[in-house]
């Protein structure tokens with residue numbers, strides 16, 4: 134019989150399972166506390182009797198991540214991890230330090246199916262979904278390794294969170310629960326390339342998280358060229374879903390826009406974007422596209438002058454816009470780049 138992933142279970146589920154197995158309720162609380170502390174084996178649960186430990190080992194396993202590589206930016210202290218999963222797969226996570234505390238960018242899948250042309254993860258193919266426990270483990274491992282408390286989580290690492298909807302929603306409920314890591318929804322951002330039916334589902338959950346949409350273009354022709362998902366759900370459909378999401382949750386949406394020279398950074402693109410977002414409760418994050426020399430389109434990032442001009446136009450139309458600070462530029466901090474370089478070494 135396949136072992137059950139105990140770290141993806143809610144405390145109430147463990148309580149129920151223990152009750153059915155005839156274990157006292159306080160054992161469930163003890164086990165849960167150990168799991169939240171980040172132990173990697175039942176043997177480390179020192180206040181459990183040996184007999185119970187062996188019974189648990191026969192039914193459950195504890196998911197975890199091991200640090201395979203750790204890079205620290207000399208410029209700003211940003212930390213990038215290459216983690217190894219129980220089955221030998223690799224994922225990446227990045228820890229950034231801000232005035233208000235530490236933020237971690239975690240992965241939700243090993244690879245990604247979406248194939249965006251500027252993205253190292255997208256170009257590296259898809260392997261599998263992560264479990265809720267593997268998402269939690271990235272946070273806990275980084276906390277333990279650096280002796281810090283992480284206050285903010287962004288689902289912007291490898292993978293498309295809404296393509297792993299069930300596990301991601303479970304993770305969100307787990308990580309925000311008081312008895313687990315207790316990181317409130319307002320401290321969590323989820324970024325998606327725009328899987329519309331899942332945006333509608335997420336709207337119904339009424340989570341208070343920040344939804345980020347990877348827009349990267351303001352017309353269908355350009356967006357379809359760089360993001361294949363746009364052939365399935367076009368811009369109008371995406372923005373309609375965003376408007377509904379805002380009305381259901383009362384939360385501002387953040388639009389991500391990576392500036393790629395000569396592709397999506399013209400004055401016309403800025404005007405078109407402003408028209409499309411007119412009147413929406415939103416914010417635009419312009420990202421100087423980075424590390425895209427691998428991309429088949431021979432893409433280059435836009436220069437700062439061009440980006441500033443783009444900002445001016447958006448502002449003239451009353452759109453809230455910022456240029457995202459680049460962190461960890463010297464360590465390939467954008468997700469997908471490290472696993473990609475590891476794969477290159479392996480083959």
Ligand code: SAH
Pocket residue numbers: 245251252253288289290291292293294324325326345346347389391420421422423424425467
């Ligand atoms: N799959 C989700 C979340 C992971 S990607 C999504 O696409 O939103 C996280 C963010 O990094 C996205 O906004 C993505 O578009 C952006 N990104 C990917 N490659 C990039 C690159 N080379 N330069 C700048 N941003 C990039």
Ligand code: SF4
Pocket residue numbers: 245246247248249252253254255256290291292293325326347
């Ligand atoms: Fe996947 Fe996001 Fe990369 Fe697109 S940008 S390939 S959706 S990880």
